[in-house]
Amino acid sequence: xSVDLHxxxxxxxxxxxxxxxVAGGAAVECYGIVGMASxxxxxxxxxxxxxxxNFSKGVVVRQEEDHLHIDMFIIVSYGTKISEVAHNVQSQVxxxxxxxxxxxxxxxxxxxxxxxxxxx
Numbered sequence: 001x002s003v004d005l006h007x008x009x010x011x012x013x014x015x016x017x018x019x020x021x022v023a024g025g026a027a028v029e030c031y032g033i034v035g036m037a038s039x040x041x042x043x044x045x046x047x048x049x050x051x052x053x054n055f056s057k058g059v060v061v062r063q064e065e066d067h068l069h070i071d072m073f074i075i076v077s078y079g080t081k082i083s084e085v086a087h088n089v090q091s092q093v094x095x096x097x098x099x100x101x102x103x104x105x106x107x108x109x110x111x112x113x114x115x116x117x118x119x120x
Contacts, residue, residue: 001015014101032076036057036075037058090110
């Protein structure tokens with residue numbers, strides 16, 4: 001599926017994979033995020049953390065009529081307040097998609113798939 005935009009200059013089609021890659025990139029920039037997790041834990045492995053080229057596996061883009069919904073599967077860092085991290089991810093993803101792609105997102109749903117203790 002894809003999102004179609006119409007403006008005075010013409011027609012633009014943006015695939016869900018592009019939207020999910022931009023959303024995943026925005027999410028991993030947030031403080032407290034260790035990485036993206038796969039939405040298919042049983043098939044892809046429980047502790048698999050996704051690399052940059054596979055962010056689309058950890059993001060589900062749903063389009064219902066004129067509404068755009070995004071589900072994100074993330075891994076957070078131990079010791080961070082999960083509710084604040086999730087809120088920051090929601091805000092950052094909405095802002096980034098609006099500024100870079102021009103999409104208005106109705107909801108960003110966060111699913112915490114794990115907590116990692118980072119040793120730095």
